[in-house]
Amino acid sequence: MLQRILENHVGDDTDIASSRRRFIKHLACGALLTMGSPAIAHAAKGRFPSHKSLAFEHTHTGDKLKLTYFEKNRYIKTALHEINLLLRDYRTDDIYPIDVKLLDQLHDLKLMLGTGNRPFHIISGYRSPYTNGRMHAESSGVANNSLHMQGRAIDIRVEGMDSRHIRNAALALHRGGVGYYRESDFVHLDTGNFRFW
Incomplete structure (x- = not known):
């Protein structure tokens, strides 16, 4: 997914670094939610x-x-x-x-x-x-x-x-x-x- 974001992104290196940081942050937040508790994990799945x-x-x-x-x-x-x-x-x-x-x-x-x-x-x-x-x-x-x-x-x-x-x-x-x-x-x-x- 990150590769697709970077391939479709047109901009300077700062924009790419920012996109990477944002992606990694959202990925980490999702992992924390899943580890946090079963109820949060169920909520995250809808x-x-x-x-x-x-x-x-x-x-x-x-x-x-x-x-x-x-x-x-x-x-x-x-x-x-x-x-x-x-x-x-x-x-x-x-x-x-x-x-x-x-x-x-x-x-x-x-x-x-x-x-x-x-x-x-x-x-x-x-x-x-x-x-x-x-x-x-x-x-x-x-x-x-x-x-x-x-x-x-x-x-x-x-x-x-x-x-x-x-x-x-x-x-x-x-x-x-x-x-x-x-x-x-x-x-x-x-x-x-x-x-x-």
């Missing part, structure tokens, strides 16, 4: 799970939640409402709909990590514009137009698991933004374009 569940524990509020949010090819409204409530802006109690793509990203990450029913520890879910503005004023690490304000970002860790391992698995999924904050020991995920820092 066999999607009949239900999806997640567990959360909010580090600031102590709220805990374990539920199925997708079943029989549909998202469960009551479950999504409970997730929205747990992932609210705990500083202002504002609630906002969390992007289901973010939940699916977390579900696939859970399968990749093989964490079973262990909860994702939530550092930050939804942030109101007020909260985000205050945090941005205090820290250059908080984006002024953060996807947290759109319910499209979450900051997580898993108890007993190195956050670098979580970051590496999230990168292998090759979806959305993946940020690694070593000193604060958490990983940021979002449903924006694929990028990492």
